[in-house]
Amino acid sequence: MAKQTQFSKTLSQLNRGELDDELTDVISEVIKAVRSTRKQGSVTLNLKISMLNTRTENQIKITPAVSCKVPELDREESIVFSTADGDVLFDDPNQIKIDLKTPDKPKEKPMLKVVHA
Numbered sequence: 001m002a003k004q005t006q007f008s009k010t011l012s013q014l015n016r017g018e019l020d021d022e023l024t025d026v027i028s029e030v031i032k033a034v035r036s037t038r039k040q041g042s043v044t045l046n047l048k049i050s051m052l053n054t055r056t057e058n059q060i061k062i063t064p065a066v067s068c069k070v071p072e073l074d075r076e077e078s079i080v081f082s083t084a085d086g087d088v089l090f091d092d093p094n095q096i097k098i099d100l101k102t103p104d105k106p107k108e109k110p111m112l113k114v115v116h117a
Contacts, residue, residue, distance in 0.1 A: 019064050026068050029070060030042070033070045036073070037071045039071035041068065041071045045066055046065040046067070047062055047063070047065075048062070048063040
């Protein structure tokens, strides 16, 4: 049996090397996101292989598709109130409103001179 072409060599030459470059970029992006989020990510390579035509069995075509799942940081949650008609309120409608005011700044007292006897 003849030695077969290594998969890594085939992969590196598909699409004139552009697929290899794309996979390098995608895996780097996923790795950075996994490190920053501590969540799992994935990279998927799908190779669709079919006959180029029905006249010859020596020509096939390989169509690659790359997909990835880049993990994201959890978003901050907000606690809000709602009404029966679906409105969102940021203040509790049942809470009594108190009109609070900021006190005025106290007037500055004159500086006292300390005299030592």
